Amino acid sequence: MNFFNIINKLSEVDPDVLGRLDTRRSVFSSLNTVSKRAALASAPAFLAAFFSKAYAGTSAGDPKEVFNYALTLEYLEADFYNKMIASAQFATASAVDQASIRQISKHETAHVNLLKTVISGIGGTPVAPVTFKAATFATLTTFAKQLEVAQLLEDTGVRAYKGRAGDLQGIADVTITGVGTINPLQAALQIHSVEARHAARIRTMRGQTSWINGDGDLDNQEHYKGAIPESTITQSGVNLTTGLGTTYTAKDAQASFDEILTVAEVLAPSRAGGLVGA
Amino acid sequence: MSDSLRPTSSDDNQGAQPLYVPIKRRSFFVYAGATAGATALLLAGCNDDDSNVDANTTVDVGAGDVGVLNYAYALEQLEAAFYAEVLKGGYFTGLAPAAAERQIFADIALHEQIHADFFKTALAGNAIKALTPNFSAINFGDRTSVLTSARAFEDLGVAAYNGAGRFITDPKFLVVAGKIVSVEARHAAIIRDLITPNSFVANDVVDFSTTSATARQERSKLPAEVLTTANTFLAEGSKVSAKSLV
Numbered sequence: 001m002n003f004f005n006i007i008n009k010l011s012e013v014d015p016d017v018l019g020r021l022d023t024r025r026s027v028f029s030s031l032n033t034v035s036k037r038a039a040l041a042s043a044p045a046f047l048a049a050f051f052s053k054a055y056a057g058t059s060a061g062d063p064k065e066v067f068n069y070a071l072t073l074e075y076l077e078a079d080f081y082n083k084m085i086a087s088a089q090f091a092t093a094s095a096v097d098q099a100s101i102r103q104i105s106k107h108e109t110a111h112v113n114l115l116k117t118v119i120s121g122i123g124g125t126p127v128a129p130v131t132f133k134a135a136t137f138a139t140l141t142t143f144a145k146q147l148e149v150a151q152l153l154e155d156t157g158v159r160a161y162k163g164r165a166g167d168l169q170g171i172a173d174v175t176i177t178g179v180g181t182i183n184p185l186q187a188a189l190q191i192h193s194v195e196a197r198h199a200a201r202i203r204t205m206r207g208q209t210s211w212i213n214g215d216g217d218l219d220n221q222e223h224y225k226g227a228i229p230e231s232t233i234t235q236s237g238v239n240l241t242t243g244l245g246t247t248y249t250a251k252d253a254q255a256s257f258d259e260i261l262t263v264a265e266v267l268a269p270s271r272a273g274g275l276v277g278a
Numbered sequence: 279m280s281d282s283l284r285p286t287s288s289d290d291n292q293g294a295q296p297l298y299v300p301i302k303r304r305s306f307f308v309y310a311g312a313t314a315g316a317t318a319l320l321l322a323g324c325n326d327d328d329s330n331v332d333a334n335t336t337v338d339v340g341a342g343d344v345g346v347l348n349y350a351y352a353l354e355q356l357e358a359a360f361y362a363e364v365l366k367g368g369y370f371t372g373l374a375p376a377a378a379e380r381q382i383f384a385d386i387a388l389h390e391q392i393h394a395d396f397f398k399t400a401l402a403g404n405a406i407k408a409l410t411p412n413f414s415a416i417n418f419g420d421r422t423s424v425l426t427s428a429r430a431f432e433d434l435g436v437a438a439y440n441g442a443g444r445f446i447t448d449p450k451f452l453v454v455a456g457k458i459v460s461v462e463a464r465h466a467a468i469i470r471d472l473i474t475p476n477s478f479v480a481n482d483v484v485d486f487s488t489t490s491a492t493a494r495q496e497r498s499k500l501p502a503e504v505l506t507t508a509n510t511f512l513a514e515g516s517k518v519s520a521k522s523l524v
Contacts, residue, residue: 099476107479110486110494162456166449180491185452189440190495192456194479196463197496201471201478209385210468211461236400236454244395248388256389257457 061167063174063184064124069263070188071115072127073160076276077153078112080132081105084150089143097143097205101150104198111191118187121176133277147206149275152223154199155212156261156272159226161192163260196258213255222270228259335515337406339501341522346445348406349501350455351397352518353438356508357431358394359411361387364428367418379472386428386465393458410513425473432466433483434507435459440498445523463496500524 084090085105090098116126140146168185175181200210208216212230224230233240233253240253267273339348364370365387373380398405417423439459446452467478474480485492492498501520509517 096475100478103476103479107484107494113488114494158460162453162460165443165452165456169446169449169452178489179493180489182491183444185444186440186498187492187495189443189456189459190492190498193436193440193459193463193496194484196460197467197479197483199460200464200467201476204468204471210382210464211385211389213385235396235457236450238396238399240392240396244392244399246391246395248392252385252388252392255385256392256461258460259457260453 061164063168063171064119064122066164066167066188067115067119067122067184068124068127069164070161070191071112071119072130073157073266073272074108074111074115075127075129076132076272077157078105078108079130080137080149080153080275081108083132083134083137084146087137087146089141089146093143100201100205104150104154104201107194107198111194114187114191117176117179118174118182118184121179122174122184130276131278132275135277136275144206147202148218151199151202151206151208151218152221153272153275154195154202156223156266157195158192158199158258159223159261160263160266160272161188161195162258163262163266165189165192209255211255212258213251215251222268226259226261226265230254230259232257232259336509336517336519337409338519338521339406339523340404343446343448343451344401344404345520345522346442346455347397347401347451348404349442349518349520349523350439350458351394351401351405352409353435353504353508354390354394354397355409356411356511357390357435358387359409360413360416360427360431360511361390363411363413363416363418364424367424369419369421369424382468382472383428386469389461389465406518407516409516409518411511411516412513413511415510425469428469429466429473430507432462432469434499434504435462436466436483437497437499438501438504440496441500441504442523445501 081101081104084101090101093101119126140149165185165188168188171184173181173183203210203216206217208218212219212224214231216224218224219230231250231254233250235257238244240256241248241250261271265271337352339345339352361383364383370380370383413427416427436459439455439462443452443455446455466483470477470480470483479496484496485494487493501523505518505520512518
């Protein structure tokens with residue numbers, strides 16, 4: 001069966017089939033190259049995939065559980081920064097660095113309060129606070145050592161939020177008294193990007209690149225590894241170093257995409273789990 | 279190609295129109311069906327994008343997940359084009375070889391080019407066309423102009439991804455968007471700190487009220503709002519719309 005015939009038949013039952021497949025203009029531009037024409041020829045298969053996606057539902061989890069997981073991590077971060085600001089080492093830091101930590105601390109505390117409100121607002125019970133293990137904190141005898149842990153916490157936080165986004169997909173908006181109507185996924189994404197900004201700031205305070213390119217002094221820590229390590233250079237089956245037409249270095253390929261951590265990975269003793277305690 | 283391809287609809291009369299005016303989809307296939315050398319005509323007719331489209335129309339990203347991915351592709355194209363210009367401009371070329379800012383912009387330029395190339399590859403035949411930017415408002419020889427423009431693009435990118443996540447239906451696409459948005463946030467943070475120390479999460483990017491739907495979170499923007507800004511940096515014929523992402 002000819003590809004034009006397929007499109008024609010589809011357009012008889014669905015006049016806008018090409019609109020669904022693509023925009024009109026890009027259909028035209030697609031036809032410029034043989035390879036793109038081949039891609040368009042596979043459009044009916046794509047359409048089938050599109051419908052199956054549209055009706056397959058989502059992998060939505062329980063938002064109360066997801067937000068309590070986030071709250072646990074925010075409690076850990078908030079307590080860490082409180083301890084840091086109260087420490088003698090903090091007083092040795094520059095005014096700019098102190099201001100950075102205070103700003104980040106303010107956000108982490110705000111995230112705790114927001115998540116508690118959201119969890120209560122959707123009918124859940126916020127988990128009990130956790131604290132950063134005092135014995136571990138005591139080993140961070142300099143501001144620089146405190147910043148190392150801050151970096152690990154922030155980069156882990158970014159990976160943790162990213163790992164749960166799929167569990168919030170398709171969950172309906174919720175209306176919370178005093179706050180308004182929020183979309184659970186969007187709220188989580190909006191905290192996620194703030195964590196990434198924190199991570200970037202802490203990394204630059206430490207003289208590291210703001211992004212994770214494999215050259216960092218902590219890149220061998222477990223926080224950057226896992227089933228899908230930060231060193232990953234293949235995304236959606238595409239090798240970013242060799243599969244994009246232009247050749248890129250592995251360093252730039254890994255830096256341009258951050259990676260997820262699963263709940264089990266985040267809570268492992270080698271990562272955030274090992275920092276929780278009395 | 280057989281005669282069975284010839285549609286029987288009343289669109290047939292449009293087959294008499296010349297090719298240089300925008301033609302309807304169906305009549306496009308009338309050409310294809312009615313002509314023995316259909317393939318040759320298709321290629322000839324489509325050789326130049328602009329000959330087939332009204333310069334005043336927008337490039338619509340489409341619907342569904344493809345629409346969101348094309349929306350991201352449009353923004354990444356814009357960012358990649360911006361940084362490519364930065365690297366050629368007087369501000370960047372005047373930086374000392376070992377300057378931190380030189381390394382930062384060189385890195386970001388590559389990240390954005392990878393993002394754009396990735397979407398182009400992943401979307402394949404479903405990708406929107408290559409967009410033509412218009413950066414006439416930016417002075418690439420001036421540090422302040424470059425930095426404030428970079429800040430605008432990065433903050434816009436983060437707000438765009440955060441606001442578009444809810445339109446994605448396939449979890450694997452959501453994860454891909456999540457992997458990219460945090461890198462955009464890292465870019466935004468360092469650019470902001472180059473402009474003003476400790477502005478990496480200033481209150482213009484995080485809503486610090488306690489009584490709004492975005493309380494204590496980074497602000498996000500829906501596609502229509504994002505594209506209003508993005509389109510000011512795109513040439514006529516390359517302006518983007520996202521009519522289905524509302």
